[in-house]
Amino acid sequence: MGRTIIPFNRLVQRIKEENWGKFRRALRREDQERLDALFEMARHHAGPAAYASRPNPMEPILLGMLIELLRRIEALEEHLPRHEGSNGHAQQAVDL
Numbered sequence: 001m002g003r004t005i006i007p008f009n010r011l012v013q014r015i016k017e018e019n020w021g022k023f024r025r026a027l028r029r030e031d032q033e034r035l036d037a038l039f040e041m042a043r044h045h046a047g048p049a050a051y052a053s054r055p056n057p058m059e060p061i062l063l064g065m066l067i068e069l070l071r072r073i074e075a076l077e078e079h080l081p082r083h084e085g086s087n088g089h090a091q092q093a094v095d096l
Helices: 008-026 029-043 046-052 058-078
Strands: 082-084 090-092
Touching (some): 008 029, 008 046, 029 046, 046 058
16 A cells, blocks of 8 residues: 655644754744744645645745745835835835
8 A cells, every 4th residue: 555645734743843843942932933933834835835745845844934924024015115215216115
């Protein structure tokens, strides 16, 4: 019989607990919550990640996290006031 493929959401949870559990426990409480939020972001992209079928599951996990972070940055940038730059073009006010 063939091997059963683990659902990607369960794989994300397993990687979080088994590979990153000690790291998580070493973090401050607020950073533990941030790490949990990052892994939750990855779960939102379980379908494409499973479809990609990469040998290293951390690749689609990290890309899912990055996509969600970029989506949030873009949403925040839409609410920032725009100002005119020296070249006369509208620019977004962003302080890093």
